[in-house]
Amino acid sequence: MIQGADANLDAAFLALADPTRRAILARLTQGEATVMQLAEPFEMTQPAISRHLKVLEGAGLIVRRAEGTRRHCRLSDTGLASVDRWLELLRSALSRNYDRLDGLLDAMNSGKEKE
């Protein structure tokens, strides 16, 4: 299960390693959008945008659905915005900070803080 989560996170990193895909994702945090709406701000063809959407979908970050001839996209419930993933990011940032703070407090205890 842990390995599956890692593979999913790796796919998410790959999906996010591209500025266009990050911009698409930022747009989707505002709510659902059609492929045409997503393509608007970019100088890109719709097929090019669709390729990016396919990568985001493959990483489990977005969900696509068809409504007649229109295709809609939204953020996936279990994707980037999932609570577990966010908590993991918070945990890693805080751990790094507090380990650094241990060092600082140690220096304060040794009276070296104003070195």
Added chain:
Amino acid sequence: MTVSKMTLKTEGDRFVVVTRRFAATPEQVYRAHTEPALIQKWLLGPDGWTMPVCICEARPGGRIRYEWANPDQGGFHLTGEFVALEPFRRIVHVERMFLPDPTPDNHVETRFEPDGSGTVMTMRMTLPDEQTRAMMLASGMEHGMEASYARLEGMI
């Protein structure tokens, strides 16, 4: 130096509670959270980041502004206001990140309690909503995961 023993858990679906013990007095840990010259030494997130601007007016209504910078990634910032402070015991403040649009306010209460010769810190914060989590994660990955990118790019 203490071994890291941080706990992090959700409280309902609206809050996150973090606890961490430090081998220092509550006064020292409190000062490290309220004095700019000290904050700039540890509140940096992933390696490679610095905090060139640190405004921390530790009084009720006082302003907070932290700006982070990374030579390769540009930067981002956070603003906030202090709500209440009980020296060496408790800090209540509100903060928001700019990514670049402001995230909804995060209400944070931080307590410092003596524990033997050390201090147990308990921080209770707002769990961000779904949109905010997505933005913070995208940003966190962008800001902090260069090594992962490099690793992944090597695999392609």
